[in-house]
Amino acid sequence: MRMPLHERIRSDFEGRILDGSLAPGARLPTEAALMQAYDCSRMTVNKALSSLADAGLIDRRKKAGTFVARPRVHSMVLDVPDICAEVRQRGQAYIYRSLARVLRMPQADDADEVSLAGGGNLLQIDGLHIADNVPLSLEHRLVSVAAVPHMADAEIRDMSPGGWLLQHVPWTEAETRISAVAADPAEAGLLEVAAGSPCLSVERRTWRGSDRITYVRQLFPGAAYDMIARFGPAVSLRGSGG
Numbered sequence: 323m324r325m326p327l328h329e330r331i332r333s334d335f336e337g338r339i340l341d342g343s344l345a346p347g348a349r350l351p352t353e354a355a356l357m358q359a360y361d362c363s364r365m366t367v368n369k370a371l372s373s374l375a376d377a378g379l380i381d382r383r384k385k386a387g388t389f390v391a392r393p394r395v396h397s398m399v400l401d402v403p404d405i406c407a408e409v410r411q412r413g414q415a416y417i418y419r420s421l422a423r424v425l426r427m428p429q430a431d432d433a434d435e436v437s438l439a440g441g442g443n444l445l446q447i448d449g450l451h452i453a454d455n456v457p458l459s460l461e462h463r464l465v466s467v468a469a470v471p472h473m474a475d476a477e478i479r480d481m482s483p484g485g486w487l488l489q490h491v492p493w494t495e496a497e498t499r500i501s502a503v504a505a506d507p508a509e510a511g512l513l514e515v516a517a518g519s520p521c522l523s524v525e526r527r528t529w530r531g532s533d534r535i536t537y538v539r540q541l542f543p544g545a546a547y548d549m550i551a552r553f554g555p556a557v558s559l560r561g562s563g564g
Contacts, residue, residue: 348389446463493529
């Protein structure tokens with residue numbers, strides 16, 4: 323069955339947003355330009371743009387134009403960091419060591435995994451972030467294959483899975499939970515600390531519109547991560563460990 327024109331327009335722009343061709347904040351062509359490019363009515367263009375807006379991929383601003391949406395964060399403003407980039411910005415050598423990469427079904431008794439999978443499979447990626455040959459963070463990540471089908475076959479080299487996602491999959495909302503935990507023996511061994519050592523657990527969930535993209539848990543030795551927050555008219559937080 324031939325795809326309706328408004329769906330084709332929506333799909334064209336969704337693809338360009340997802341592959342990074344259109345970055346957050348980029349301006350889309352005007353409705354008049356789209357009407358000419360696709361040889362269609364304003365109603366068809368408006369229907370396609372409304373669908374993209376409903377998915378949280380674009381912002382339509384009266385008298386200003388249409389732009390690729392910038393991320394929104396639940397609660398306190400907290401960026402989704404690229405650990406690889408942050409380590410290298412500090413002048414340190416970065417290594418990502420892959421520990422596991424498995425394509426699997428969600429666990430039926432885990433409602434969060436079932437919700438993330440969205441009726442499909444999960445790509446589980448476990449790894450270790452290393453800075454100057456010292457373990458910085460142990461990472462457990464689940465990615466919805468339904469939301470990011472091209473990641474299952476992607477060859478990710480010289481960057482972390484999180485870095486790859488930031489470059490290829492724009493997120494519109496994120497939720498972060500930070501807690502203090504004690505490293506269990508297996509975690510401690512990988513992080514090269516004593517069992518029971520204090521660690522900072524950072525859990526993050528991201529969405530693109532109503533679709534969930536990924537869940538990640540990063541475990542940092544307590545001395546390897548701190549957070550600085552400055553509050554005012556604009557709120558800015560940053561984590562020094564990524």
